[in-house]
Amino acid sequence: MGEFAAFTILSLLILIPAVVVVTSKNIVRSALSLVPTLLGVTGFYVLLQAEFVAGIQVLIYAGAITVLLLFVIMLTEGGAGLQVRQVNEQIPLGVTAAVWLAFLLLLVFSRTTWPVAQRGNPPAYSALAIGNAFMTDYVLVFEVTSLVLLVSLVGAIIIARREE
Amino acid sequence: MSTFVEILKAIGLAVLVFTFLAVVGAMFGVYMERKISGWIQARLGPKHVGPQGLLQTIADTVKLLQKEHITPRRADALIFNSAPIIVAVAGLLDWVVIPFGQVGNRFLVVRDINIGVVYFAAMASLTVIGILAGGWASNNKYALLGGLRAASQMISYEIPLALGILWAAMIAGSLSTVSLVEAQRGGWFIFKVPPLGLLAALTFLVAATAEVNRVPFDLPEAESELVAGYFAEYTGMRFALFQLGEYAEMFAFAALFSVLFLGGWDEPSLSRQWAWVWLVLGAGSLALVALIQFRLRHVLLVRPIFILAVMAAGLSLILFFGVMAGRAQVLPSIVWFFVKMFTLVFFLMWMRWTYPRLRLDQLLSLSWKVLLPLGLLNLLITAFIITVAR
Numbered sequence: 001m002g003e004f005a006a007f008t009i010l011s012l013l014i015l016i017p018a019v020v021v022v023t024s025k026n027i028v029r030s031a032l033s034l035v036p037t038l039l040g041v042t043g044f045y046v047l048l049q050a051e052f053v054a055g056i057q058v059l060i061y062a063g064a065i066t067v068l069l070l071f072v073i074m075l076t077e078g079g080a081g082l083q084v085r086q087v088n089e090q091i092p093l094g095v096t097a098a099v100w101l102a103f104l105l106l107l108v109f110s111r112t113t114w115p116v117a118q119r120g121n122p123p124a125y126s127a128l129a130i131g132n133a134f135m136t137d138y139v140l141v142f143e144v145t146s147l148v149l150l151v152s153l154v155g156a157i158i159i160a161r162r163e164e
Numbered sequence: 165m166s167t168f169v170e171i172l173k174a175i176g177l178a179v180l181v182f183t184f185l186a187v188v189g190a191m192f193g194v195y196m197e198r199k200i201s202g203w204i205q206a207r208l209g210p211k212h213v214g215p216q217g218l219l220q221t222i223a224d225t226v227k228l229l230q231k232e233h234i235t236p237r238r239a240d241a242l243i244f245n246s247a248p249i250i251v252a253v254a255g256l257l258d259w260v261v262i263p264f265g266q267v268g269n270r271f272l273v274v275r276d277i278n279i280g281v282v283y284f285a286a287m288a289s290l291t292v293i294g295i296l297a298g299g300w301a302s303n304n305k306y307a308l309l310g311g312l313r314a315a316s317q318m319i320s321y322e323i324p325l326a327l328g329i330l331w332a333a334m335i336a337g338s339l340s341t342v343s344l345v346e347a348q349r350g351g352w353f354i355f356k357v358p359p360l361g362l363l364a365a366l367t368f369l370v371a372a373t374a375e376v377n378r379v380p381f382d383l384p385e386a387e388s389e390l391v392a393g394y395f396a397e398y399t400g401m402r403f404a405l406f407q408l409g410e411y412a413e414m415f416a417f418a419a420l421f422s423v424l425f426l427g428g429w430d431e432p433s434l435s436r437q438w439a440w441v442w443l444v445l446g447a448g449s450l451a452l453v454a455l456i457q458f459r460l461r462h463v464l465l466v467r468p469i470f471i472l473a474v475m476a477a478g479l480s481l482i483l484f485f486g487v488m489a490g491r492a493q494v495l496p497s498i499v500w501f502f503v504k505m506f507t508l509v510f511f512l513m514w515m516r517w518t519y520p521r522l523r524l525d526q527l528l529s530l531s532w533k534v535l536l537p538l539g540l541l542n543l544l545i546t547a548f549i550i551t552v553a554r
Contacts (some may be wrong), residue, residue, distance in 0.1 A: 002167035010495070026240070028240075028243070028300055029240070029242075029243065029277070032243060032293070032297055051277060051279045052279050055279045055282035055283050055285075055286050055340060056282065056286075058239065058255055058283075058286035058287070059285055059286040059289055062285060062289075062290060063289025063290055063292070063293075063322070064289065064319060065292060066316050067289075067292050067293060067296060068319065068320070069332070069471065070293075070296050070297075070300070070315065070316045071296070071316065071319075073306065074296075074300060074311075074312060075312070087304075124452065126278060127278070127279060127282075127339055134455070148437060159342075
């Protein structure tokens, strides 16, 4: 019961600001509305007992990405709270895509027999288990991801310097 | 039913922590800051309300409560009004994982979660959203500049901060604050793998000072350049909430530093044959007290040192006699927690009123060119040493 209540509250916490994000005419408000949405997702992680992922979610997404977004918005012309239009002539296409996606999802939901079988305990999501997984089974993926991030960082610096 | 009890417990603890912060963090913190700044500048500081001006902050709070809330005409009212709440709540949430001490087998901590320090860093990083939002919503160029400075500063200093936290977590092999303190029973982390422990502690302390926007890193609120920075337009209790959040954060970082590097609530224990160290320390402090009292002119400038020396003498002598009397734990653990926290807070205030402010480019290059490589190298070398030594 408590879990269901938490799920409902968190879903509202995610969905209502998410609507504001895509409809608000003020771009700073849109960016700020991302914060409750991301924190709501954190709540889901906590419900799923993935505390480490939850902590990282707040640290990276709510604490850093949003701040970076706001920083960039405020340094550019939109920072004055310019009125922006969030819709363009692609509405019919978007609606079609959304309807198809909803249809597919409903199809999947109705074809699945609930609850999906749950045998034994969920895997341990502790920081230790995640670290071990990164350094053993997924070391290649981990290193390649780091390399991609490094390359993008270097690329950003090169692009920024060229303007000087 | 247990959900209900949990929620009640959470509300009760929130009220408790908030009261603690409002009283100890903000009120006493502001009083301490004004007094110490006064002494350092050879002034008396608050003196008139209450004995030695102790009730000055309460009088100020009552004044702030009565003041009108002013929202600037073209400000974004919704964001403007919610920004101080974000800052205050983020400062409050930091305290969930701070352990105050130990009574029997119970730890005095709101919740000991297994990702404690990650949680702390995450909550501390939320403050900047409030600062940035407040700075932007004020519709004031100084406030906006303050907010932008805060954002760039906090993003830069979060990385050295995390490296310092990681160093301690690596040595302890845990992210929980309680087990971090437990791991320091044999020796504080600041003395581990010398001098790397000291280096990590310094990295963390510098980054933490920058993270709470204090001098020499107080560019977001630089009075001489930006009026008051991001809270220039705030009045009354909203201004007080910003102050509360700031002081809560400063006290929280001081507490976390003591948890990570100074053994948290642990008593610095020396065995009986080493007890003379306490006696020497006590005698030295007493000699300093006597020197200041009788030899030097008792000017205001030496008063912080005088008070520190008195406290050090008292503590050392209590410890000496306690150890001689054969007591395992001389003072309760919560006393040690507060001693360490207030020493660090005092240190931060001392820094604030002694050093000038850095320039923005100096501030950023200090983070990216000095602290970040230093922290990374330190982490790497320490990891190598503990792996080889194992």
